[in-house]
Amino acid sequence: MVNELYPYIVEFEEEAKSPGLETHRKRKRSGNSDSIEGDAAQEAEPSTGLAPGSDPSQCSVPTKKGKDASTKKESLGHWSQGLKISMQDPKMQVYKDEQVVVIKDKYPKARHHWLVLPWASLASLKAVTREHLELLKHMHTVGEKVIADFAGSSKLRFRMGYHAIPSMSHVHLHVISQDFDSPCLKNKKHWNSFNTEYFIESQAVIEMVQEGGRVTVQDGMPELLKLPLRCHECQQLLPSIPQLKEHLRKHWPQ
DNA sequence: GTTCTAGAAC
DNA sequence: GTTCTAGAAC
Numbered sequence: 001m002v003n004e005l006y007p008y009i010v011e012f013e014e015e016a017k018s019p020g021l022e023t024h025r026k027r028k029r030s031g032n033s034d035s036i037e038g039d040a041a042q043e044a045e046p047s048t049g050l051a052p053g054s055d056p057s058q059c060s061v062p063t064k065k066g067k068d069a070s071t072k073k074e075s076l077g078h079w080s081q082g083l084k085i086s087m088q089d090p091k092m093q094v095y096k097d098e099q100v101v102v103i104k105d106k107y108p109k110a111r112h113h114w115l116v117l118p119w120a121s122l123a124s125l126k127a128v129t130r131e132h133l134e135l136l137k138h139m140h141t142v143g144e145k146v147i148a149d150f151a152g153s154s155k156l157r158f159r160m161g162y163h164a165i166p167s168m169s170h171v172h173l174h175v176i177s178q179d180f181d182s183p184c185l186k187n188k189k190h191w192n193s194f195n196t197e198y199f200i201e202s203q204a205v206i207e208m209v210q211e212g213g214r215v216t217v218q219d220g221m222p223e224l225l226k227l228p229l230r231c232h233e234c235q236q237l238l239p240s241i242p243q244l245k246e247h248l249r250k251h252w253p254q
Numbered sequence: 255g256t257t258c259t260a261g262a263a264c
Numbered sequence: 265g266t267t268c269t270a271g272a273a274c
Contacts, residue, residue: 079255107256167255186256187269240263240268 082106083170087117095146099138102146102175107184109176109194112151112158116143116173124171125162125205125215133209140202143175151177155253160202163193164221173202178232179252180245187241189225195232196224 076085086092087101094114095102105113116139122128128136143160151158156177166172176194185191192198198221208215229238233251238244 082255184256189270242268 080167080169083115083117083168083172087170094150095142097142099135100142102142105174105176109182109185109190110178110180111156111182112147112154112175112177113182114143114146114175116146116175117170122171123169124166125217128171128205128209128215130209130213133206136202136206136209139173140206143173143202146175159194159199161199162202162205164198164200164217164224174199180232180248181252185241185245188227188229191229191241191244192225192227195230196227197221198224 075081083103086103086106089103092103093101094104098119100116100118102114102116105115118135118139120135122132140160147158154177156179158175158177160173160175162171162173174194180191180194197218200215200217205215229241229244230236231238231244231247231251233248236247238247
């Protein structure tokens with residue numbers, strides 16, 4: 001029996017379409033202003049037929065050090081835009097459908113760590129309204145499906161949620177196993193971003209939008225990232241990252 | 255978001 | 265002396 005909700009599980013398929021890129025460009029051209037991302041940054045495509053100097057809104061930096069334009073780091077190449085690029089790459093895609101795509105986090109903070117991203121241009125949770133409610137629910141459902149498909153036989157517990165103040169542009173739902181067994185988990189900020197209220201449960205975001213029509217983030221989020229390291233399973237305080245990691249081993253299943 | 259590394263902490 | 269953290273980075 002084929003589940004019609006998930007017809008596009010991608011495994012070895014390379015030729016899959018990338019509707020997001022096309023849609024996004026079209027919107028920008030047509031002057032549709034539903035995107036609140038203030039980035040002339042995304043226009044750094046070399047072959048759009050738009051003359052580089054013809055857009056006064058593009059405050060591009062004059063060529064430095066005699067490097068050619070392809071080495072410019074300010075626009076598409078900026079690290080904060082990385083998800084927009086990764087989500088288009090078929091090699092990164094673990095799942096996709098008409099609304100969302102799932103990729104593995106490039107620097108996973110646990111044995112399993114995926115990101116669910118909408119194709120639609122959504123800069124952050126600040127841009128989310130009731131019209132995105134079904135999308136948020138779908139992202140949640142897809143997250144559960146990815147867990148079932150790729151870690152279904154594992155004993156690991158999972159959580160799904162959003163960072164209160166994400167570093168990377170474009171709304172992304174973290175789907176992460178609770179072992180936190182990863183060499184990429186290196187500092188207090190990493191730990192606290194997943195183990196304090198800085199991590200906002202997917203379900204909570206859905207309910208916020210359902211009740212209030214938008215997502216509000218409480219004050220004091222940056223301070224949460226500096227809290228002492230505390231085990232998420234037994235609440236024990238640990239004095240350093242290496243000692244936290246050693247401690248976490250005793251909560252691993254089996 | 256990461257890398258790099260000075261100097262604090264041990 | 266070594267480990268570890270935390271702030272700057274083109």
